[in-house]
Amino acid sequence: MSFSVAIDGPAAAGKGTISKGVAAHFGFAHLDTGLLYRAVGRRVLDGVEPVAAAQALTAEELEQGDLRTAEIAQAASKVAVIPEVRAALVDFQRAFARRSGGAVLDGRDIGTVICPEADVKLFVTASAEVRAERRFLELSAKGSDVTRDQVLADVRERDARDAERSTAPMKPAEDAVLLDTSELSIDDALATAIDIIRQKRPAA
Numbered sequence: 001m002s003f004s005v006a007i008d009g010p011a012a013a014g015k016g017t018i019s020k021g022v023a024a025h026f027g028f029a030h031l032d033t034g035l036l037y038r039a040v041g042r043r044v045l046d047g048v049e050p051v052a053a054a055q056a057l058t059a060e061e062l063e064q065g066d067l068r069t070a071e072i073a074q075a076a077s078k079v080a081v082i083p084e085v086r087a088a089l090v091d092f093q094r095a096f097a098r099r100s101g102g103a104v105l106d107g108r109d110i111g112t113v114i115c116p117e118a119d120v121k122l123f124v125t126a127s128a129e130v131r132a133e134r135r136f137l138e139l140s141a142k143g144s145d146v147t148r149d150q151v152l153a154d155v156r157e158r159d160a161r162d163a164e165r166s167t168a169p170m171k172p173a174e175d176a177v178l179l180d181t182s183e184l185s186i187d188d189a190l191a192t193a194i195d196i197i198r199q200k201r202p203a204a
């Protein structure tokens, strides 16, 4: 059986944690599609041309080194505006979504472009201030020397670029369920997501 869940939304809204939790709960495979853009962004920081980097991307590169730095996040958001980069990454994501046993993909354009036929679509969001605070705590815990103001500016800059690009901008699909996590604990957000998916899933 293939069953696909699309989870989109801005940085640090809780999509990653919710996606991992959903995948573990239902036994689905999980793909964090942001890692694809981050891996391309890292190559570009190393001097590779973005489209060539996207076309040569391998699944192994997603596992190598720490892709979750603020510098790579900005580079990812910049390469993600290039239509040929996005096009080079489509087949991999669609094949992943069709896996038997179910798949959850999280990103910005999963419900709108990659899997418009997904069985469940969630758009996970939270205020920019709440998201910046979460990201600040995460980066500080990793020893990064950032300030709250820097992180908030970074979140806003990335939101604007991701939402305003002309190819596959970040936006909720018309049939997506909105999940605002600003006032929710991560456990409550995950429980809400699991409930929504359970209602759409054929009885086992």
Ligand code: DC
Binding pocket: 011, 012, 033, 034, 035, 037, 038, 073, 076, 077, 080, 106, 107, 108, 109, 110, 158, 162
């Ligand atoms: O989810 P993330 O923060 O790891 O994503 C990094 C960047 O990659 C994000 O700012 C925009 C881009 N991205 C995208 O354009 N489409 C996706 N499906 C996932 C990420």
